[in-house]
Amino acid sequence: MDRQRLDKWLWHARVVKARTSAAELVERGHVRINGVREKSPGHVVKLGDVVTVGLDHSVRVLKVTGFSERRGDATAARVLFEDLQSRAE
Numbered sequence: 001m002d003r004q005r006l007d008k009w010l011w012h013a014r015v016v017k018a019r020t021s022a023a024e025l026v027e028r029g030h031v032r033i034n035g036v037r038e039k040s041p042g043h044v045v046k047l048g049d050v051v052t053v054g055l056d057h058s059v060r061v062l063k064v065t066g067f068s069e070r071r072g073d074a075t076a077a078r079v080l081f082e083d084l085q086s087r088a089e
Contacts (some may be wrong), residue, residue: 001067001069002046002047002067003044003045003046003047003067004044004045004067005041005042005043005044005045006022006026006031006033006038006040006041006042006043006044006045006051007019007022007023007026007041007042008022009045009051009064009067009080010022010025010026010031010051010053011071012067012068012070012071012072012077012080013062013077013080013081014071014074014077015053015055015060015062022041023041025053025055026038026039026040026041026043027039027040027041030053030054030055031051031052031053031054032051032052033045033049033050033051033052034049034050035050035052045064046064047064047065047066048063048064049063049064050062050063050064050084051063051064051081059085060083060085061083061084061085062081062082062083062084063081063082063084064080064081065079065080065081065082066079066080066081067080068080
């Protein structure tokens with residue numbers, strides 16, 4: 001697997017608790033891929049894409065490093081992305 005729907009990836013990476021929440025977040029314009037605002041939950045993300053997500057009062061910048069067929073625990077989700085903010089600090 002070398003690509004996945006944006007809403008599904010956000011859910012598998014445990015950025016949100018439900019896939020419907022991921023779709024809503026994208027539709028409301030709170031997600032950017034490689035700096036470009038995305039409004040389609042079905043947009044495909046690829047390895048190396050940088051996903052910026054505005055959540056509540058914070059922003060997460062994540063580089064896509066993997067995909068999953070199923071949603072796993074937090075440890076399994078952690079291998080799906082690299083947190084670019086923690087690296088910069």
